[in-house]
Amino acid sequence: MSDTQVWSREEFEAKLRERGRGYHIHHPFHVLMYEGKLNQQQIQCWVANRYYYQIAIPIKDAAILSNCPDIDVRRGWIQRIFDHDGSGPINEGGKGGIEAWLQLGEAVGLKREDVQSLKLVSPAAKFAVDAYINFARQRPWQESVCSSLTELFAPHIHQQRIDAWPEKYPWIKSDGLQYFRNRLTQARRDVKQGLDITLDYFGKSREMQERACEILQFKLDVLWALADAIMLQCCDVKIENGVQYVRQDQV
Numbered sequence: 001m002s003d004t005q006v007w008s009r010e011e012f013e014a015k016l017r018e019r020g021r022g023y024h025i026h027h028p029f030h031v032l033m034y035e036g037k038l039n040q041q042q043i044q045c046w047v048a049n050r051y052y053y054q055i056a057i058p059i060k061d062a063a064i065l066s067n068c069p070d071i072d073v074r075r076g077w078i079q080r081i082f083d084h085d086g087s088g089p090i091n092e093g094g095k096g097g098i099e100a101w102l103q104l105g106e107a108v109g110l111k112r113e114d115v116q117s118l119k120l121v122s123p124a125a126k127f128a129v130d131a132y133i134n135f136a137r138q139r140p141w142q143e144s145v146c147s148s149l150t151e152l153f154a155p156h157i158h159q160q161r162i163d164a165w166p167e168k169y170p171w172i173k174s175d176g177l178q179y180f181r182n183r184l185t186q187a188r189r190d191v192k193q194g195l196d197i198t199l200d201y202f203g204k205s206r207e208m209q210e211r212a213c214e215i216l217q218f219k220l221d222v223l224w225a226l227a228d229a230i231m232l233q234c235c236d237v238k239i240e241n242g243v244q245y246v247r248q249d250q251v
């Protein structure tokens, strides 16, 4: 069989899912977090830096909408902006993910104003996240949809935090975990829409299928670079022979 033959829909999906080996769940910082080895300042550093990602998501989704002429796609995609920004009065249940993330900030001992000021965000974290927004502004909307597919792997990392944190970090108030609980259902719905569009659009040729895998890799790299930036800001990173650490998926 020629190695340029188009993959079946199932093979194509499997190739995308295989990329999960490079998901930031395997980044040393996230491994330390899962194992309960981070102190309060390090958890705070992560929450404060990740806030910049949280506020970027609806801006990125608005960029996708602005590039997309398909009304059916827009009707589905717009829900992501409501999920993160919230809709309707906040005191009547209209809170969104950004508000839930600020509550996580308070639950780990950060002041709301400090998180919102972005003064705790490292320049490298900003660069990584801005690269994602710029991609969505500049590329065709189908490519931007594809770049959101790291969400395939997100429910696992959210569930890990819900399961491990109460035991490993008992000082974090339980209502701080609400963001992750909400995302479990939201992400599954998002993934279905993003995956259907990607499999349809990029499924036409092997070249396009491989392009989709490269786009997903770009987004994995954004998340990896974000974790690198955070780790460098708040951990004593051990450097041996000039190598910080080896990425498992690149071995």
Ligand SMILES: O=C(O)c1cc(C(=O)O)c2c(n1)C(=O)C(=O)c1cc(C(=O)O)[nH]c1-2
Pocket: 057, 097, 147, 148, 149, 150, 151, 152, 153, 154, 157, 158, 183, 223
């Ligand atoms: O906690 C995480 O590790 C994590 C990762 C990702 C991701 O894989 O991009 C998202 C989220 N969380 C998340 O909560 C979220 O709403 C989200 C939206 C998107 C996106 O690309 O549109 N990714 C993610």
